[in-house]
Amino acid sequence: MATKKPKPTKTSVEAKAPSDISWQAQKSAMTRDRILDAAINCFINLGYTNVTTAKVAQAAGVSRGAMLHHFPSKTELIQAAVEYLHDKLIEDYTQRVSNIPAALQGPARRRAGVEAYWEHLTGDLFVVYHELCTASRSDPELKAILESSQQAFEQHVRESNEALFAEWKDRGERFLLAMDVTKFMMEGLAASRLMTHREERVSRLMNYLSDRLEEIFEEEESSAIGRHTKGA
Amino acid sequence: MATKKPKPTKTSVEAKAPSDISWQAQKSAMTRDRILDAAINCFINLGYTNVTTAKVAQAAGVSRGAMLHHFPSKTELIQAAVEYLHDKLIEDYTQRVSNIPAALQGPARRRAGVEAYWEHLTGDLFVVYHELCTASRSDPELKAILESSQQAFEQHVRESNEALFAEWKDRGERFLLAMDVTKFMMEGLAASRLMTHREERVSRLMNYLSDRLEEIFEEEESSAIGRHTKGA
DNA sequence: AAAAAAACAAACAGGACTGATTAAAACAGG
DNA sequence: CCTGTTTTAATCAGTCCTGTTTGTTTTTTT
Numbered sequence: 001m002a003t004k005k006p007k008p009t010k011t012s013v014e015a016k017a018p019s020d021i022s023w024q025a026q027k028s029a030m031t032r033d034r035i036l037d038a039a040i041n042c043f044i045n046l047g048y049t050n051v052t053t054a055k056v057a058q059a060a061g062v063s064r065g066a067m068l069h070h071f072p073s074k075t076e077l078i079q080a081a082v083e084y085l086h087d088k089l090i091e092d093y094t095q096r097v098s099n100i101p102a103a104l105q106g107p108a109r110r111r112a113g114v115e116a117y118w119e120h121l122t123g124d125l126f127v128v129y130h131e132l133c134t135a136s137r138s139d140p141e142l143k144a145i146l147e148s149s150q151q152a153f154e155q156h157v158r159e160s161n162e163a164l165f166a167e168w169k170d171r172g173e174r175f176l177l178a179m180d181v182t183k184f185m186m187e188g189l190a191a192s193r194l195m196t197h198r199e200e201r202v203s204r205l206m207n208y209l210s211d212r213l214e215e216i217f218e219e220e221e222s223s224a225i226g227r228h229t230k231g232a
Numbered sequence: 233m234a235t236k237k238p239k240p241t242k243t244s245v246e247a248k249a250p251s252d253i254s255w256q257a258q259k260s261a262m263t264r265d266r267i268l269d270a271a272i273n274c275f276i277n278l279g280y281t282n283v284t285t286a287k288v289a290q291a292a293g294v295s296r297g298a299m300l301h302h303f304p305s306k307t308e309l310i311q312a313a314v315e316y317l318h319d320k321l322i323e324d325y326t327q328r329v330s331n332i333p334a335a336l337q338g339p340a341r342r343r344a345g346v347e348a349y350w351e352h353l354t355g356d357l358f359v360v361y362h363e364l365c366t367a368s369r370s371d372p373e374l375k376a377i378l379e380s381s382q383q384a385f386e387q388h389v390r391e392s393n394e395a396l397f398a399e400w401k402d403r404g405e406r407f408l409l410a411m412d413v414t415k416f417m418m419e420g421l422a423a424s425r426l427m428t429h430r431e432e433r434v435s436r437l438m439n440y441l442s443d444r445l446e447e448i449f450e451e452e453e454s455s456a457i458g459r460h461t462k463g464a
Numbered sequence: 465a466a467a468a469a470a471a472c473a474a475a476c477a478g479g480a481c482t483g484a485t486t487a488a489a490a491c492a493g494g
Numbered sequence: 495c496c497t498g499t500t501t502t503a504a505t506c507a508g509t510c511c512t513g514t515t516t517g518t519t520t521t522t523t524t
Contacts, residue, residue: 022521022522023521023522024469024470024471024520024521024522027471027520027521028470028471031471031472045370046370047367047369047370047371049281049367049370050370052510052511052512053511053512053513054510054511054512062472062473063472063473063474064473064474064512065471065472065473065474066471066472066473067472068472068512068513068514069470069471069472070471072513073512073513074511074512074513127369130366130423131366131367131369131370133423133424133425133426134362134363134366134367134423135279135281135363135366136426137279137359137363137425138277138278138279138281138282138363139279139282143426146426147426150426150427150428151428154427154428173436176433176436177436177437177440180433180436180437181417181437181440183420183424184416184417184418184420184421184424184437185413185416185417185420186416186420187420187423187424188415188416188417188418188419188420188421188423189416189420191362191365191366191419191420191423192365192416192419193365193369194365194368194375194378194379194382195382195386196382196383196386201408201412204405204408204409204412205409205412205413205416208409208413212444254491254492255491255492256490256491256492256499256500256501257500259490259491259501260500260501263501263502284480284481284482285481285482285483286480286481286482294502294503295502295503295504296482296503296504297501297502297503297504297505298501298502298503299502300482300483300484301500301501301502301503302501304483305482305483306481306482306483
């Protein structure tokens, strides 16, 4: 057929050469991807709770009937969109980490890793992910959707961090602690948009965090982790 | 009149002895308080986005018309409920801090303060507050409501912390850093319900945090704050 | 070329929600 | 007891949302 046939993305058509796939299947997969992209954009622009099937369809440039063909219920749309979001988050973090210059080594490299995570956390995708997690407290369907890929998600983050901080990955519990300290402090900070003197406080905490990370791995055993108080 | 007249709360009728206020005004104030209590309970039980005026009215045991009399729009109801929530949050934290035994001193006392904040953060009221803050990104009305009392809220938290850590309050930037490290790490942790090995990770981080707080105030100037890397 | 299947689109029905209106009950003051 | 005010309650209208049904167009299969 003489119409232009844009190549579908890998995520939508699996394990087949383009020439083996009918034009209809390609077109259908492209529609599906447009819908998922539109759903993510609606999460970002409207907030999760304001997203409706009509708005996603409009943003995707398809009719509601067409969208219902691909996702027979709103819940199935949300589920597919959340899985899609997970994929994009992983890709986003991996991309930011791979952008760190190979010439950077030692503390400068690790600081760049911390900053890459901060950029990741303050990006639209993670903001939306955080909103979904927050909304899931009172939305059992959403909670189940998020939980179903949470372990895979954490696994990938762990592997990325082990690659990024290769010199630290064999330090056992100390490594876990360092990753958690970074994660929770930065996620708490990123989530707190309503606060005074934000830039000053962000800068101070990023500096403090980088120093603590260096310390966690410099100190001897039962130092950063094991002791609870020093003699007064 | 011979009917039983329950005494209204101070929050609903201000600066007047009960005997100077008509029964009708007392009754109206009590209805208003019941509505606000019901709204907070709906935030907790249903999640902010699932709260409707019908549900709040039902939970309060009043009709929608009655509720509309007190709060002519849903926005006004939300605004009053958020201010009410702020008051309860302040009261909750103040109460938890005042429950710390006076006999506790030094690191044990400070550790108790950290744990009081953790209990505060994981309580229903703060969970709801966090959800409201998260939802406000895509809800300008809600954001304006929260911002209008954010400064007063932070002011009270700062005063509580200065009272709790009186021995540290004169340390300037170091004190601000310590409070922020505690706040953001714990808020990040409290907000992360979806994660594996939660209890183990919470325990480790709480211990680490207490140690860091002690360190921040023990080290000399340009130590915890100023340095970024140690000589490798 | 024709029939069948898939993708897409439009219309409809039912339910939920908010704000407004009207009515009833309770209260205050003379 | 009467009148006016306030509080409370019931009903209505309009809007929005989702899922279902029906119809149209495109593509695939025979």
